[in-house]
Amino acid sequence: MNVLIVHAHPEPASFCSALCRAAAEHFRGLDASVEVSDLHAMGFDPVASERDFTERADADYLVYALEQRNAVKHGLLQPDIQAEIDKVRRCDLLILSFPVYWYSMPALLKGWIDRVFVSGLFYGGRRIFDQGGMRGKRALVCATLGGRERMFSAEGIHDDLRELFRPLLKGTLGYTGFDVLEPFFAYHVPYLDDAARGAILGDWRQRLAGIDGQAPLEMPVTGDYDAHFEARIR
Numbered sequence: 386m387n388v389l390i391v392h393a394h395p396e397p398a399s400f401c402s403a404l405c406r407a408a409a410e411h412f413r414g415l416d417a418s419v420e421v422s423d424l425h426a427m428g429f430d431p432v433a434s435e436r437d438f439t440e441r442a443d444a445d446y447l448v449y450a451l452e453q454r455n456a457v458k459h460g461l462l463q464p465d466i467q468a469e470i471d472k473v474r475r476c477d478l479l480i481l482s483f484p485v486y487w488y489s490m491p492a493l494l495k496g497w498i499d500r501v502f503v504s505g506l507f508y509g510g511r512r513i514f515d516q517g518g519m520r521g522k523r524a525l526v527c528a529t530l531g532g533r534e535r536m537f538s539a540e541g542i543h544d545d546l547r548e549l550f551r552p553l554l555k556g557t558l559g560y561t562g563f564d565v566l567e568p569f570f571a572y573h574v575p576y577l578d579d580a581a582r583g584a585i586l587g588d589w590r591q592r593l594a595g596i597d598g599q600a601p602l603e604m605p606v607t608g609d610y611d612a613h614f615e616a617r618i619r
Contacts, residue, residue, distance in 0.1 A: 386412065386415070386417040386418070386477050386478060387417065387418045387420075387476045387477050387478070388408075388409075388417050388418065388419045388420070388477070388478045388479075388480065389421075389422065389473060389475070389476035389478070389480070390408055390409060390420070390421045390422070390480045390482055391422045391479070391480070391481050391482065391494065392405045392421060392422065392423045392424065392425075392482040392483070393424045393425065393481075393483040393484075393490070393491045393493045393494035393497070394425070394482070394483060394491075394529075395425045397426075399484075400529055400577075400585075401482060401483065401484050401528075401529040401574070403582075404482060404527055404529065404571065404585075404586065404589055405421070405423075405482040405527075407586055407589055407590060407593075408480055408527065408589070408593060411590055411593045412593070418475075420472050420475070422469060422497075424493050424497055429469075429493065429496075429497060430465065430500075431492060431494075431495065431496020431497060432496060433449055433496065433499045433500050436463070437449075437452075437456075437463050437466060437500060438452050438455075438461050438462065438463070439456075439461045439463065440459075440461050442455040450504040451504070453503040453505055454503075454504050454505035454509065455505075456503070457503055457504075457505040457506045458505065462503070466500050466503070469497065469500075469501045470501055470503065470506070473501065473519070473522075476522060477522060478522070478523045478596070479523070479524045479525070479563065480524075480525045480526075480527060481494065481525070481526050481527070481553075482527045482528075483527075484528065484529050484530065485529065485530035485546075488543075488549045488550075489550075489552075498557060502561055507519060507561040507562075508560060508561050511607060512562075513561070513607065514559060514560060514604050514605045514606065514607055515562070515605075515607055515608075516562065516607050517559075517560060517561040517562020517563070518562055519561045519562040519563045520562035520564075521562075521564075522562070522563050523563060523564045523565075523566055523596075523601070524558040524563035524564070524565050524566065525565075525566045525568070525569065525596070526550065526554065526568035526569065527569045527571075527589070528550075528568065528570055528571070529570075529571045529574045530546075530570065530571070530572060530573075530574065531573060531574065531575050531576070532572060532573065533572055534570075534572040534573070537549075537570075537572070546568075547568060550568065554568065554602060555602075559602070559604040559605075564601035565601055565602045565604065566596070566599050566601055567599065567602065571585050
């Protein structure tokens with residue numbers, strides 16, 4: 386198995402970083418090939434711009450997705466983008482490791498997705514969901530946050546955290562063809578003692594140990610919709 390962990394926490398000593406290291410250690414212990422893109426340590430630039438292309442199809446007006454398609458076709462992506470794309474293409478399992486910021490991922494990770502999940506390769510036209518460019522690969526989100534778990538329940542003030550992450554789970558990972566596994570959330574992390582953190586690490590390792598038996602989240606099937614994806618036909 387080839388595993389890519391994309392990590393986006395600014396503090397190496399954080400519990401989020403400990404979860405990242407635990408995942409890397411787990412899979413390396415199984416003789417898997419593990420790559421880690423630590424975005425802060427790498428100094429990864431999250432800003433999508435015209436600088437992402439060594440040449441432009443249209444130098445006068447930037448349509449970013451169209452320039453991505455052209456760059457994929459002609460090998461015109463900047464090396465930092467191409468290097469990350471190559472890592473994703475090599476992996477069988479993608480793990481995104483990050484702290485929750487404002488019901489979402491950090492801007493650094495969002496920018497990694499913006500620049501790396503390129504149109505023309507990850508998605509495009511009818512190549513979405515079950516026909517997406519990353520079909521056959523799995524994706525797993527591991528995120529830490531300060532709130533208590535019951536705050537993110539049907540009765541709690543924030544509602545279901547998985548639903549809040551729908552834009553990432555469905556609209557990004559599922560959309561590009563990944564089999565998206567149930568996310569792993571570590572709650573109330575800044576306020577836990579070492580014993581409680583150790584228990585979460587144990588749950589995380591157990592989750593990883595059983596990963597081959599985990600069914601992916603349900604995603605749309607393109608064949609169930611009309612030619613314009615505007616209405617269900619099945």
